[in-house]
Amino acid sequence: AARGFALSAALDSDIAHRSDDAASRQAAEDRLGLLTPVLKGVLTDVGFENTVKAQQVLGGHGYIREWGMEQFVRDARISMIYEGANGIQALDLVGRKLPRDGGRAIMAYFKDTTELLAPLASDETMKSFAAPVKAALDDLQKATMWLMQNAMTKPDNAGAASYDYMHLFGRVALGVMWVKIAQAAIEKKASEPHEAARMDAKLLTARFYMERMLPETRLRLTRISTGADTMMSLPEEMF
Numbered sequence: 001a002a003r004g005f006a007l008s009a010a011l012d013s014d015i016a017h018r019s020d021d022a023a024s025r026q027a028a029e030d031r032l033g034l035l036t037p038v039l040k041g042v043l044t045d046v047g048f049e050n051t052v053k054a055q056q057v058l059g060g061h062g063y064i065r066e067w068g069m070e071q072f073v074r075d076a077r078i079s080m081i082y083e084g085a086n087g088i089q090a091l092d093l094v095g096r097k098l099p100r101d102g103g104r105a106i107m108a109y110f111k112d113t114t115e116l117l118a119p120l121a122s123d124e125t126m127k128s129f130a131a132p133v134k135a136a137l138d139d140l141q142k143a144t145m146w147l148m149q150n151a152m153t154k155p156d157n158a159g160a161a162s163y164d165y166m167h168l169f170g171r172v173a174l175g176v177m178w179v180k181i182a183q184a185a186i187e188k189k190a191s192e193p194h195e196a197a198r199m200d201a202k203l204l205t206a207r208f209y210m211e212r213m214l215p216e217t218r219l220r221l222t223r224i225s226t227g228a229d230t231m232m233s234l235p236e237e238m239f
Contacts, residue, residue: 001177001209002043008177009039030105034097035173041089042170044079051076090162093169094147106144113137113176120179129182132210133175139217140172143224150227160228168220175214178206 012035015028055062055069062069080086098106114137120130143165151158181202189199 001174001181002046004177004181005035005039005173006043009035027108030101030108033100034093034105034109037089037093037097038166038169038173040083041080041086041093041166042173044076044082045086045167046170048073048076048080086166087163090166091159093166094151094158094162098144098147103148110137110141113172116176116179120183125186126179126183129179129206129210132214133172133179136168136172136175136214136217139221140168143168143221146225154228156228156232160231161224164220164223168217168224171214171217171220175209178209182206 009032012028012032016025016032019025019028051069051073055073058067058069061067064070083089084092113133117130117134117137120126121134123130143161147158147161147165151161185199185202185206189196
């Protein structure tokens with residue numbers, strides 16, 4: 001799903017630079033601008049987290065240089081700083097990309113994603129994948145509305161919410177990718193029965209994501225909605 005997310009951004013970059021249609025170029029440019037901080041921030045955060053989990057598989061040996069895992073951890077960690085630390089990516093997303101052009105890009109994202117999911121709600125093979133992503137999309141829309149209502153008059157609310165918002169958005173974007181992967185796997189399984197085992201593995205992985213990882217969006221929404229008061233109320237002298 002992460003590779004699919006990155007490839008979709010690369011495709012948008014090609015469309016934005018090479019399409020003969022002005023409307024397609026603008027739409028691709030809007031998507032790319034909106035999703036780049038999500039892509040950069042979330043995938044490198046998750047990549048580091050997964051690398052540390054891989055290190056734990058080796059127990060104490062994961063920290064010993066001769067096995068190589070400790071080098072992978074260092075390499076993954078620095079990716080969270082390249083092209084701006086991920087906290088800066090989150091601030092860029094909330095402070096610049098969301099309100100740009102009156103919110104045109106995020107509104108288009110909501111519209112496109114809703115149109116992707118709507119026909120799948122009644123599809124017996126796909127509704128178990130589409131429904132969790134629709135619920136997560138609802139959380140993203142609620143978080144976006146909360147920022148619109150509470151961040152303009154109190155900028156601290158935007159800053160306090162930014163990292164959770166970036167990760168909420170990332171979970172939704174990866175969920176969308178898993179829906180597309182599940183669709184492709186079901187179609188390939190039907191047309192190429194010899195690929196059934198490999199496609200079943202993809203479907204099980206997609207279901208794992210929907211059940212075990214996507215519910216994180218509700219946690220992120222709750223944290224966003226608490227505002228900045230507890231974060232900003234500690235006096236300087238208490239540090």
